[in-house]
Amino acid sequence: MLSSLPASKYAAVRKVFDQCRHISASSATLSKSTLKKTVLHDFHVDNGGKMVEFAGYSMPVQYKGLGLVASHHHTREKASLFDVSHMLQVCIHGKDKVKFIESLVVGDIAELQDNSGTLSLFTNDSGGIMDDVIVNKTDPDMPLYIVSNAGCADKILNLYNDALSDFKSYDVSLEPIDNGLIALQGPLAVKALQKGVEQDLSRLYFMRGITTKIFGIPNCRVTRCGYTGEDGFEISTPRDSTVVLAEKILLDKDVELAGLGARDSLRLEAGLCLYGNDIDENTTPVEGSLVWCIGKRRRSQKDFRGSETILEQIKEKPKTRRIGIVTETAAARSGAKVLDSESAEIGRVTSGIPSPTLQKNIAMAYVAHPMSKIGSVHRVLVRKKMLGAKVTRMPFTPAKYYVSP
Template identity: 50%
Template sequence: MLCSSVKLRACTLPRRVRVPTGNHFVRSIASLKKTPLYPLHVARGAKIVPFAGFEMPLQYKGMSVGDSHRWTRQHAGLFDVSHMVQWFVRGENATAFLESITPSSLQELKPMHSTLSVFTNETGGIVDDTIISKHDDKTYYIVTNAACADKDTENLSKNLNKWTKGGVTIDRIEGRALIALQGPEAVAALAKLAVTFDFPSLKFGKSAYIDVLGANCLVSRSGYTGEDGVEMSVPADDSMKIAETLLADSRVQPIGLGARDSLRLEAGMCLYGNDIDDTTSPVEGSLSWVIGKRRRSEGNFVGSSRILKELMGGPSRRRVGFLVQGAPAREGSAVEVDGVNVGRVTSGCPSPSLGKNIAMGYVRTGLHKVGTRVHINVRNKLRPAEVVKMPFVQTHYHK
C-alpha cells in the first residue's frame, strides 16, 4: 500500500506472524492510564506514582530503591515499560523516510538489528530519542518515550504530510505490553520460558520473534541499565502470565522507576526532558555516534545544517559526567569555575554501585575534558566535583 497520509493508524501484531524524575512526572492524577501489568504492581505492594500520563510503580514493598538497584546489577530485574510507545513504519520508502527525520544510517543496518537514534527538528534539536529496529528494508519497529507521545505523533504526522515520494505508512501499535528484563541472570530466567530458542545467538542490538509461554513476543537484546538483558513486546493479554511466571523464578524481582533512573544514570544514558531536549543537538548531547558516516556527507536530514556545522567546528557546550563530593547534585544545580557559571546538572543521584555521588550535565566546550575540576552549587553550598568519563560503571552487554 502506497501512502503518505498524515493519518497514523493503530495496529496489533497478528499472533500468526513469526517475526523519574524531572519533566516526566505528571502533577495531576486526572486521566492517568494503567498498563496491562498494573494489577501486578498493586498485588506486590508497589508505591504508585504518576509518570508520563500513567500510574507507574516507583518501588515495591520490602525493597528500597538501592536494594532494587543492586538486585538488578547482581541478578535480574523485571521492569514494566509498557508506557513506552511502539510503532511500525512500513513501505517501499520506509528507509528513505526515516533517514529524512533521523541522522542514522538505516540503509546499512542489517535485518533484525537495532540502533539508538534521535528524531531531529529544523533547528537541529532532539524531538525525542528512540530505538529503531530494522526488520527488513520495508519494515521498521520503533519505540519512543511515553512523555513525548503527543509530540512524536505530531512530528511524524507533519513529516509524513510533507513526504512527497509516497510508499510509507505509520502504525501506532496497540494491544501490546513492553517488559524489560535486565541483569546478569535475566536471559537465563527467560530461557526457561522459551526453551527452543538459541539465546546465545541473540547478541546485543539484535531482535527475534520468540514463542514465550505460547505468546508471540518480539524480543530485543537491549535495555536501559547497562546490563545484559532484553526488552519484550508481548500481547497485552499474555503479559500478566509471562511476568508472573518470570517473577516465580528466585532470580527475578520487580523493579520500579526509582532504580530504573539510578541504573540508567550509572550507565551514562540520557533521560529525555532532563539530559536532552528540543534545544539540544546530538553533538552537544555526546550522541554524535548515532550520526552515520554516509549521513554526514549527504546531510539530507532535518536539522542537518546546525548538526554538521557542530560536527566540524564543535558545539558551544557538551554533556559530561561528574563525580561530586559531599552531597548529591540534582537537576538544575549550577556548575561553576572560579565563581563563573559554566553549565548545569541535568541528572544526579548517589550511586548505589559506587558509593559516590554521580551526575551528568553540560559545561562549556573546553571544560569537558576528563579530570577538569569544577564546583557544583548544591543547596547554596559549592561542592567540589570532577568531570569523569561515562558510563560510571562498566557495561555488560552480550556481544
C-alpha cells in the same frame, strides 16, 4: 550492602531515592483520575507497587519488600523485570519505510542488518533533539519496529503524521502498536528468559532481535537491549498476554519486580540520558555527546533534519557539552550550578544521585566546552555550599552488553 554504609551516607542515599516520585521533571502533576494506566497497572498494585505519576501514567516507583537501593543492586547482581509498556511502539510498513524514517532520524537505518536495531534521535530543523528512539529493522518483508518515549508520544505521533503528508506518493504507512512492553535486565536475565524460548539466546547479541513464542505466548518481539547498562531484553508482547508473561518470568527465583527508582539510578550510572532532563529540543546531538548516533553515510549526505547546525558543531565544536562529574560530600541535583575556580557559572547539572554501585556522588551536567576536559576540577553549588566536582568519563559503571565477538 546498605547496612555497611555510614549512617550519614545511608541517610543521603535514602533521601535521593525518596524523591524518585519527582523523577519526571518535564511532566505536569496529574490527578489520579486523569492518569493513564499500562496493561500491568493492577498487577503492580497487587504486587505492592508504590504508584506515582510519570509521563502521564501511573507507574511503580518501587515495591514493598525490596527498597530502591536493594532493587538497584539486585538488577546489577541478578535480574529485574520493569514495566515499560507506557513507551510509544509503532510499526512502519511499505517498501519506502526506510526512506521515511530516515527523513526523521539521524541514524543509518538502510545499512542495518535484518533483525537488528540502533539507538537514534529525532531532530528538528534547528538540530535539537525531539526524542531518542530505538529503530529495529525486522525481516525484509516485515515492518520497522520503533520504540520511543512516552512523554514525547503526542509530539512524535504528530511528527510521523506530518511527515506522512509529504510521503503521499510513496509506499509507506504507520501502525501504532498497543502491545505490552517489559524489560528484563541483569546478568541472570538470559537464564530466566531461556527457559521460555526455543532459540539459543547465546546467539542473540546486543541490539539484535527475534519474533518468537515465549512460554507458549506467540508473536513476542524480543530485542537484546535495555536502559540499565546491563545485559537484558525488551519484550513486546500481545496486550492480553502481558500479565501472564510477567508472571511466568517471575517464577524464576532470581528475578524481582523493579520500578522507576531503580531504573533511573541504573541508567544514570550507565551514562544514559533521560529525555526532558539531560536532552531536549534545545540540545543538539553534539552538545549531548551523542554524535555516535549519526550514521557516517548520513553525515556525508547531509540529509537529516538540522544537519547544517549539527555538522557545523561537529567541525567547530559546540559551545556547551554534556559531561559526567563526581562530586564531593553530597549529590548535585538537577539545576545545580557548576562553577569555575573563580565562582563564575560555567554550566548546570541535569541529573545527579549518590551511586549505589560506586558509593560516590555522580551527576551529568552541561558545561562550556573548554571546561569539559576529563580530569578538570570544578565546583558545584549544593544547598548553598561549594562542593568539589571532577569531570569523569561516562559511563560511570562499565557497560555489560552482550556483544558479538
